[in-house]
Amino acid sequence: MDEPIDFLTGNARPGELFGQPKGLSVLFATEMWERFSYYGMRALLVLYMTKYLLLPGHAEHVLGLATLRHGLEALFGPLALQPLSSQIYGFYTALVYATPILGGLLADRVLGQRRTVIIGAVLMALGHFMMAFDHLFLIALLAIIFGSGAFKPNISTQVGGLYPQGDRRRDRAFSIFYVGINIGAFFAPLVCGTLGEEAGWHYGFAAAGVGMVIGLCIYLYGLRHLPPDAKTQTQAQAAPFASRLSGEEWRSLLVLLVLFVPSLLFWAVYEQQGNTITLWANAEVDRSFSFFGWHAEIPTTWFLAINPFLIFAFTPLVVSLWTRQAARRREPSSVMKMAIGCFGEALAYLVLALATWHTGAGKASWLWLLAFFTILTLGELYLSPVGLSLVTKLAPTRMLSLIMGFWLATNFIGNFLSGWLGSFWSAMSRTEFFLTAAAIAAFAGLVILACTRPLAKITGEITSEREAS
Numbered sequence: 001m002d003e004p005i006d007f008l009t010g011n012a013r014p015g016e017l018f019g020q021p022k023g024l025s026v027l028f029a030t031e032m033w034e035r036f037s038y039y040g041m042r043a044l045l046v047l048y049m050t051k052y053l054l055l056p057g058h059a060e061h062v063l064g065l066a067t068l069r070h071g072l073e074a075l076f077g078p079l080a081l082q083p084l085s086s087q088i089y090g091f092y093t094a095l096v097y098a099t100p101i102l103g104g105l106l107a108d109r110v111l112g113q114r115r116t117v118i119i120g121a122v123l124m125a126l127g128h129f130m131m132a133f134d135h136l137f138l139i140a141l142l143a144i145i146f147g148s149g150a151f152k153p154n155i156s157t158q159v160g161g162l163y164p165q166g167d168r169r170r171d172r173a174f175s176i177f178y179v180g181i182n183i184g185a186f187f188a189p190l191v192c193g194t195l196g197e198e199a200g201w202h203y204g205f206a207a208a209g210v211g212m213v214i215g216l217c218i219y220l221y222g223l224r225h226l227p228p229d230a231k232t233q234t235q236a237q238a239a240p241f242a243s244r245l246s247g248e249e250w251r252s253l254l255v256l257l258v259l260f261v262p263s264l265l266f267w268a269v270y271e272q273q274g275n276t277i278t279l280w281a282n283a284e285v286d287r288s289f290s291f292f293g294w295h296a297e298i299p300t301t302w303f304l305a306i307n308p309f310l311i312f313a314f315t316p317l318v319v320s321l322w323t324r325q326a327a328r329r330r331e332p333s334s335v336m337k338m339a340i341g342c343f344g345e346a347l348a349y350l351v352l353a354l355a356t357w358h359t360g361a362g363k364a365s366w367l368w369l370l371a372f373f374t375i376l377t378l379g380e381l382y383l384s385p386v387g388l389s390l391v392t393k394l395a396p397t398r399m400l401s402l403i404m405g406f407w408l409a410t411n412f413i414g415n416f417l418s419g420w421l422g423s424f425w426s427a428m429s430r431t432e433f434f435l436t437a438a439a440i441a442a443f444a445g446l447v448i449l450a451c452t453r454p455l456a457k458i459t460g461e462i463t464s465e466r467e468a469s
Helices: 022-053 065-076 081-096 100-130 134-161 169-199 201-221 247-274 276-284 300-327 334-359 366-394 397-422 430-468
Strands: 288-291 294-297
Touching (some): 022 100, 022 134, 022 169, 022 247, 022 276, 022 300, 065 134, 081 397, 100 134, 100 201, 100 397, 134 169, 134 366, 134 397, 169 201, 169 366, 247 300, 247 397, 247 430, 276 300, 276 430, 300 366, 334 430, 366 397, 397 430
Antiparallel strands (some): 288 294
């Protein structure tokens, strides 16, 4: 039997389940429900604003909305309904990935990963429940933003903390963890999206809140299987936080800094899923299908379930491919994998450009969207979990959560740019818009490709030094 770990400061060695630490199952399930809540709300957000909340008769009752609109229009000029909703969506999803810097600093220096995760989960649950009340819309978004900032960097660093330096299971563990993220993201639009579109917006948001509560309960129940807080693991943590960085630490930060820009460009294009892609699917895609004489129309939000479904369908195949390549010493480096991910994303948007060029003024078949999500998913698998794993490999231990927060900040700037890019949706042709997105993703891939060899050399040197020590 495993020795129980104290609720806040225990240090027993985690057991294993199916060749992986039991703590991975706990973090997998916790993140799955957190992503269910986040993606459930996100699936509804743009439709909710454009079809209900921002319309006359409703917008006037939202606390702070007039002030926010004046501020956005001071920056971007007059905003009609769709551009305004896109900017709000972009700022919200961006800030969700900016606050992890604060959450990482709070965990590293004050509370530790565990306490910070618990606080974040509580804030997010409250935010989702507040979304059920129109006038609390912006306050609810702020609660989710700060809650996610506390939660995200610290749940990810705990995954890395389950494995010692040099453990080859780490990259694969993050891919498994990523499956948990996407199981939640798969069911979110099916449950929350359907409730929101069919029963009422507020039922969908409340379901997201219930999911977050379930995730919190799982985390509390499984605390004994989790690693000690990173800030208590070594005596090195007692050193002043701002003490001089070693040469190894500077090289680690250099690698992550170089990858920062192309990663944020990847997310700027990727996050069109919940924004312009949703609007396109709702208005300009033929969503009808027939099955043995039964005719129906696919709900718009259901398309957002394709990507997460394909994540957990493709992950075993991708991990198996990497394993076979590693056995032949042909597995791409982590940096090369990220370049491949960007090129995959570019190809996915070229598919949409072809779809809009081919259909002209008519409606595109929903099969084009299926092809788009299939290619996009493969690109994502080569970039996102690999990036998380790379951070836990390279970041200095005494500032691990903070560096994870900075890495997640690529999503912050990316989501901000996503909202800005989406504001051009009404002013550009669909083909032009998708070609622009493809060009941005391809440029990100070229930047990484140009730096692949020197960065791979640095990461190899750092890993060798840490394994030797």
